[in-house]
Amino acid sequence: MAAGALLSTQRARFAAADPLVPPPQGLPEGEVLTAATTDGVQVSAVLQSQRHAAGSLDLLWSAERVWQLFPFPGETGTEGMDVLLRAWRHRMDAESPGPDSACTVTWPSRDAPAIHAFLSHGLIPASVLAVRTARPEADGAPPRGVTIRRARREDFEETLDLIMVTFDYTAQVTLRARPGVRELIAPQLRRSLDAGAPIWLAERDGVAVAVADCGWVEAAPGSWAAELLPVGRWGYVNNVATRPEARGGGAGRALMAAVHRDFHASGATGTYLYFNPTNPLAAQFWPRQGYRPLWTYWEAQPASALR
Ligand SMILES: CC(C)(COP(=O)(O)OP(=O)(O)OC[C@H]1O[C@@H](n2cnc3c(N)ncnc32)[C@H](O)[C@@H]1OP(=O)(O)O)[C@@H](O)C(=O)NCCC(=O)NCCS
Structure with missing residues (x-):
């Protein structure tokens, strides 16, 4: 699928899942992985890897060696994500990750069909970015003392x-x-x-x-x-x-x-x-x-x- 089409399908999927998620602005750079659903729908993902240097603040919340996937599963619900994660699993056979390593994906929390795929490939919800847009509560007086x-x-x-x-x-x-x-x-x-x-x-x-x-x-x-x-x-x-x-x-x-x-x-x-x-x-x-x-x-x- 052409870059423009990939991006517009991704925007539609994110917007349907959660209107507060900003529309993706561009395609990440990296190694392209491809897969197909049983109906023959082609899907793709971009894989990036990085190593955080000793002393880097990133190490507070990240493994030292990280492979991050940016999936573009289109409108395939759970299956497109599932076949992409399977392709990623095969790709990781070429690596020898040590103990201080992780595979990560950041995805809109409310895209329910993707969650089943993540869990079935051994990914756990390690962290959540949560937002608050409400006005402050009028009643916020501290307890006595x-x-x-x-x-x-x-x-x-x-x-x-x-x-x-x-x-x-x-x-x-x-x-x-x-x-x-x-x-x-x-x-x-x-x-x-x-x-x-x-x-x-x-x-x-x-x-x-x-x-x-x-x-x-x-x-x-x-x-x-x-x-x-x-x-x-x-x-x-x-x-x-x-x-x-x-x-x-x-x-x-x-x-x-x-x-x-x-x-x-x-x-x-x-x-x-x-x-x-x-x-x-x-x-x-x-x-x-x-x-x-x-x-x-x-x-x-x-x-x-x-x-
Ligand atoms: C999250 C945290 C900062 C909340 O601070 P806190 O001063 O305990 O907050 P509050 O007392 O205002 O509220 C805590 C809630 O737990 C309940 N609670 C009751 N007994 C408690 C206890 N022994 N320990 C913890 N929470 C208790 C409180 O009643 C309250 O629930 P409510 O909102 O339903 O009334 C605190 O639990 C903490 O330091 N956790 C460890 C560090 C951490 O997890 N930080 C956040 C990382 S994202």
Whole structure:
């Protein structure tokens, strides 16, 4: 199928699945894989591979060696995706992936027919990009004894400790656990605090018990962000954590109410974040805060787990 036709079919499929998913802007570069359904419908995909260097921030959420598929299954429902994933499985026979490797596909969360194909090839929903476009809730007063304030430069150590709480927890509920996370994130946090980034702390009786590390992302037409989000200025909620002994006390909810109010007052189109569906606290907390899945990051880890 010609590039223009591939793109318009993909746009139609994405729009039918979820009107909030932005229309794909172009075809990715890479190795082309092709397959056919039993009715003889030709489908194709583009395969890219990359290796993240030691010390790269990408290693916080990614395997070191990654093969990423960009499928173009057309209007074939589950079957077109299934035959493309099978072709990918055969293609991976030519590789020798080590333990720190993954096969990944990013796909609109609401395209239900694709999910069956992903699961049958050993891919799991490792992460979800979720968005919130609602107005902030009027009622977001913190519980008694809790105050919310912006983090300052001098809060660096306390803020870093709180951010590490998320990594300690997600190490238990995902396959991604790495040594050296603290050293990897410290320089970035210092830069963000120096730049006055929107990082928030919840304090109970004067002690910081929760953090929301946020920032701005501009989804300008043609940018990487506009591939994922509707065009606009988005509040990015990068890391949220409450100390284990303070969980369930309303600090997280009060923190996010402040974050939503602040982003809304500053003209944000909405806010977005990533969470792991296998994280039982996040999977309860984020939908309650008004977030819903837009993209799902399907992953087989190690890459040899693709079947
Ligand atoms: C997600 C998280 C930040 C929420 O923070 P929190 O301060 O516990 O949030 P709240 O107290 O406002 O709300 C937590 C929800 O869990 C319930 N809960 C009750 N007891 C709880 C407990 N012991 N532990 C956790 N949650 C509990 C709360 O009642 C509330 O549910 P509700 O919205 O239905 O009322 C926190 O659970 C956490 O730090 N998790 C580990 C790190 C993490 O997963 N971060 C998010 C990564 S995307």
